[in-house]
Amino acid sequence: MKAHYQTRGLLIVLSGPSGVGKGTVCAALRKRMPELAYSVSATTRAPREGEREGVNYFFKTVEEFKQMIEREELIEWAQYVGNYYGTPRRFVEETLAQGKDVLLEIDVQGAHQVKQRFPEGIFIFLLPPTMEELKNRIVHRGTESEVTLAHRLNAAADEFKQIHQYDYVVINDEVEKACERVEAIIKAEHCRVDRLVMTE
Amino acid sequence: MKAHYQTRGLLIVLSGPSGVGKGTVCAALRKRMPELAYSVSATTRAPREGEREGVNYFFKTVEEFKQMIEREELIEWAQYVGNYYGTPRRFVEETLAQGKDVLLEIDVQGAHQVKQRFPEGIFIFLLPPTMEELKNRIVHRGTESEVTLAHRLNAAADEFKQIHQYDYVVINDEVEKACERVEAIIKAEHCRVDRLVMTE
Missing domain, CATH: 3.30.63.10 (Guanylate Kinase phosphate binding domain)
Structure with missing residues (x-):
């Protein structure tokens, strides 16, 4: 008997509302996990x-x-x-x-399409700790008018309703903590019992 | 909107055949994760x-x-x-x-009982990389007669058949790697979408 984990990589889909910090978390993950491939x-x-x-x-x-x-x-x-x-x-x-894991950073609509066509992916929703925090981040970017801000916050509230179609939620309270959570999720997913290969 | 993870701890059940190194991995985990409670x-x-x-x-x-x-x-x-x-x-x-996670180190029969009475636990099967390696570890302990050795290896082979009742498999190729996997599993499980709490 010989045991090992499946050699095929995992598709990790990181999604969430605009302004939650997907890009920042992905950039930090690139440094932390250079072995990860980016779509x-x-x-x-x-x-x-x-x-x-x-x-x-x-x-x-x-x-x-x-x-x-x-x-x-x-x-x-x-x-x-x-x-x-x-x-x-x-x-x-x-x-x-x-055998490489692939990270796909994508908006919520895109993630929804990926789920239809790639249901075996691992779906992670990046969430702001509070709605107030999301607002601050969008305002802080300084590229949005009042109207677009309201539009974005409404869109985010709608997107939160899709959260239960995801496997995991990573609260982006601090970038480093969020990265640690994503890293743990990827490592843990490789250990799931259905990914075990046992040969004689 | 305010988002956080559930405050209730998780019951982590670490099991596997005799000789696989449950005690060694648990001792190393105690040092790595002092916040974990031991049953x-x-x-x-x-x-x-x-x-x-x-x-x-x-x-x-x-x-x-x-x-x-x-x-x-x-x-x-x-x-x-x-x-x-x-x-x-x-x-x-x-x-x-x-709000503390509890680690329970237990044999396969015990884990089976726990699963009946505590199905919300996280069940991890600790697996030797090869059957040969398991044999070496049991022999190395030096406390087993030839007869008991054969008995233990047979028991292990039987226990492997129950592996699909577990959530995760941690291959104990190196103690530190095994600990990292258990740590990742615990961290990832806290991020599962059904453990998210959103309040107004």
Whole structure:
């Protein structure tokens, strides 16, 4: 008898409302867990100075992107201010097959789509400790008008209602603590009994 | 809106075959996680020099112990070489209510009983990396005859069959790694979505 954990990686989906600090937590996680792979999005927007194909984005024409949608090559996609953005299934699948865990940082609508197409993912909802704190963070960014602020807070309140479709909730009271929780979740998920492989 | 994790502690049940290193892992965990409470057993055996009531054991007469069984005050119990041993529900319940996690180190039969009476526990099976390794560890103890060794290995093989009743498997390849896994499991379990408390 020989026991080991499954070698296939896990897809970790980190989501939550706008302003909760997904980007900050992900940046801190990159330092803490360099072994984690980050999903690379496909987009139709033009590359900016210094952006590299396959590193920052997979750059696509609108035609190519639409074909990817039709062929179900995206595990989620959306349109923002005239450009398409999406998560290519191929990159995720290949990285998982290589035995690496993949982290996907995504908004709540995107996470909902991923859950339909990739139910075996581990879904984590990043939550502000209070609504007041979320408001402070959005205001602090200074990029929002009063109207957009109200809109964002309403959207967040709606998104909280989807929380029970997630596996875990990470309260983002402090970035380091939030990172420790995400790290523990990933480590623990690898130990789940259904990931054990026993051979003779 | 205010979000926090449930304040009630979790019952963590660490089990596995004889010889796998439950005691060693628990001793290392005590150092790593001093905030963890350890379940104190009740027993009918006489206290040894230096053993203290409520610290090492709750010392009971046979009559008292049998009453505890009848009143369902034990979440598991067994008889070894003429003495009774068991886990009092009260200590576990009170410690969990104080918001502390409780670790219960117990054999596979005991864990099975706990699962019946405390299904909300987190059940971890400690597994040797190979059967060969388990054999080495039992032989290394030097306290077993050839017959007992064979008996123990057979018992272990039987116990492995119960592994799918557990939530997690921790492979005890190295004590420190095993401890890290248990620690991650406890931390991750606190983040499960059903333990979130949101108040207005």
